[in-house]
Amino acid sequence: MKPADAITCEALTRRFGDTVAVDGLDLSVRPGEMLALLGPNGAGKSTTVHMLTTMLPPTSGRGRVMGLDVTRHAREVRSLIGVVFQEPALDDRLTAWENLEFHAVLYGIAGRHRREAIQRALEWAELQGRAHHLVRTFSGGMKRRLELARALMHGPAVLFLDEPTLGLDPQGRRKLWEQIAALRSRGVTTLLTTHNMLEAEQCDRVAIIDRGQLLVVDTPSALKERSLGGPTLEDVFLQLTGRQLRDPDASPREWLLSFGRRGGEHTR
C-alpha cells in the first residue's frame, strides 16, 4: 500500500455462498481524487462499497481508509467517512432538521456547533425553507440533497456514494451532480458508483469492474484514447464488459421497471 492513498483495496474478496461478489480486487484512490466505479448489474460495486464502509466484513483481503484497516478499525473508519447508500436512509416521518439533528447527535456534534452544523447543511442542500417540513413531502432530488448534506455534516475526509443520482429527473440529477463536483474544491476524496457515463467522465479516474474483478482503471480521456470498440466511454465499457444483460431472469416488465427506477438511463 502506498501510504498516501486515501482508500485501498488489497485482494479484497467477498463471497455469498457460491457467489464471488468481489474477487481479489486491487484498487486505490488518492487523496482528493474523485473515482467512479463502473460495472454492469451484479459486478460487485455495492458490495465493495459496503465492505469499505465497514457494513460488511470481507471474506479475505483487506480494505483501508486513510491507512486504517476497515475491519480492525471499523469505529475510527466510520468517523472519517460519509456515506450515501443506494437505498434512501432518511426517516420520512421526521423533518429535515430532525434528520440532521439525529445524525449530529450520533457523531457527537454538540451544543452551539450542532445548530450551526444543521443550518450549514440545510443551506448547502438549498433546503432552508423546508427545514421543518416532513421528509415524506420531499421530492426525490430534495431527499438526495439532504442525504448528501447529512453525510458531509461531520466533515468526512472520504465520501462513498452508491449511485447517488439514481432515479432523479435531469434537473435533480444536474443539481446534485453540481454539488458532488463542488466537493473537489473541499479536497474530499470521493468514490462513487454510477451507471451514468456522463457522470463517470467528470471524475478524475474511472475503474471498470466486472464479476468482482478490476478490468481497467485510468482517466476518462486515457480510456477513450484506447478506442476500445468506439470513441466514447460507453463504447469502452461495452467492449470490456460485453453486451449481454446481466440479469437474465428479469422479465421484460421487471427490466422496464428497473430502467424507470434508474431514471431511464441507457446503461447497456
Ligand SMILES: Nc1ncnc2c1ncn2[C@@H]1O[C@H](COP(=O)(O)OP(=O)(O)OP(=O)(O)O)[C@@H](O)[C@H]1O
Ligand atoms: N446479501 C447478499 N446475499 C447474496 N448475494 C448477494 C448479496 N449482496 C450481493 N449479492 C450478489 O453479489 C453480486 C454483486 O452484487 P452487487 O450488489 O455488489 O453488484 P452491483 O455492481 O452493485 O450491481 P447493481 O449495479 O445492480 O447495483 C451479485 O451477484 C449479487 O446477487
